[in-house]
Amino acid sequence: METLQEQEKVISIPRIGDKAPEFLAVTTQGPVNFPADYNGKWVILFSHPADFTPVCTSEFITFASLENKFAKANCQLIGLSIDGIYSHIAWLRTIKDKIKFKGMKNIEVKFPLIEDISMEIAKKYGMIQPGESKTQAVRAVFFIDPKGIVRALIYYPLSLGRNFDELYRALIAMQTSDKFGVATPADWNPGDDVIISPAGSCGVAEERMTSKNGITCEDWFFCTKKLEKDAILKEIIQN
Numbered sequence: 001m002e003t004l005q006e007q008e009k010v011i012s013i014p015r016i017g018d019k020a021p022e023f024l025a026v027t028t029q030g031p032v033n034f035p036a037d038y039n040g041k042w043v044i045l046f047s048h049p050a051d052f053t054p055v056c057t058s059e060f061i062t063f064a065s066l067e068n069k070f071a072k073a074n075c076q077l078i079g080l081s082i083d084g085i086y087s088h089i090a091w092l093r094t095i096k097d098k099i100k101f102k103g104m105k106n107i108e109v110k111f112p113l114i115e116d117i118s119m120e121i122a123k124k125y126g127m128i129q130p131g132e133s134k135t136q137a138v139r140a141v142f143f144i145d146p147k148g149i150v151r152a153l154i155y156y157p158l159s160l161g162r163n164f165d166e167l168y169r170a171l172i173a174m175q176t177s178d179k180f181g182v183a184t185p186a187d188w189n190p191g192d193d194v195i196i197s198p199a200g201s202c203g204v205a206e207e208r209m210t211s212k213n214g215i216t217c218e219d220w221f222f223c224t225k226k227l228e229k230d231a232i233l234k235e236i237i238q239n
C-alpha cells in the first residue's frame with residue numbers, strides 16, 4: 001500500500017517558473033545529466049506511453065523529421081518512456097528500417113530517448129497520471145529554457161498524438177517574447193503583430209492612445225506593434 005507521500009510524489013508536476021527537476025539518465029545517446037548538460041539550450045523534454053505503439057511511432061517519426069528545425073532554434077529534443085534501453089534501441093531500429101508515416105520513411109531518431117523503468121524521472125515530472133494509466137507515462141511536453149527553468153508544459157492523453165506545429169510555434173513565441181520584450185496574441189505566428197506590455201500608469205495609458213510611435217491601440221490596455229518575421233528569424237534561427 002502506497003503512503004500518501006508516495007502518492008503525492010506520483011502526481012507532483014513541476015510548474016511554470018520552477019527549476020527543472022534534476023536527474024541522471026541512461027539514454028539511447030549515452031548518459032545524460034539533466035538539465036546541466038543542456039545549459040544554454042532550450043530543451044523539449046517529452047514522454048510517450050510505450051515503445052512499439054502506433055501513436056507514439058507516428059510522433060517519433062514526426063519529431064525526428066523536425067529535429068534539425070528545432071536544433072536551428074537552439075532546442076534539443078529528449079524523449080522518455082517507462083521502457084528499458086534495449087526496447088528503445090529495438091523500436092528506433094524498427095522505425096528506421098520498416099515504418100513509413102505520411103510519406104516519411106527511413107527516419108533515424110538521433111535525439112536521446114531516456115529509459116525509465118523505475119519511473120523515477122516520470123514521477124519527478126508528473127508524467128504518470130494514475131487516472132489515465134498507472135504504468136505508462138501520458139504525453140507530457142516540458143519546455144525548459146537555457147537557464148534550466150520550466151517555461152511551459154502541455155499534457156495530452158494516451159490516445160491523442162501531439163501537434164508538432166504547435167510545439168514549434170510555442171517555442172518560437174517564447175523565444176520572441178524573451179528577445180523582444182513582447183507578448184504574443186492568440187494563434188500568433190512570426191510576422192503577425194505582437195502585443196506590447198500593458199500601460200502601468202495613467203500617463204502611459206494616455207500616451208498610448210494619443211501618440212502613434214508605430215503602436216496600434218484598440219484601447220489603452222490592448223496595444224500591438226509590427227515585428228517583422230525576418231527580424232525574428234535573424235535573432236532566433238541559426239543557419
Ligand code: BEZ
Nearest residue numbers: 049053054055056158159
Ligand atoms: C499508442 O501510442 O498508439 C498508444 C499508446 C498507449 C495507449 C494508446 C495508444
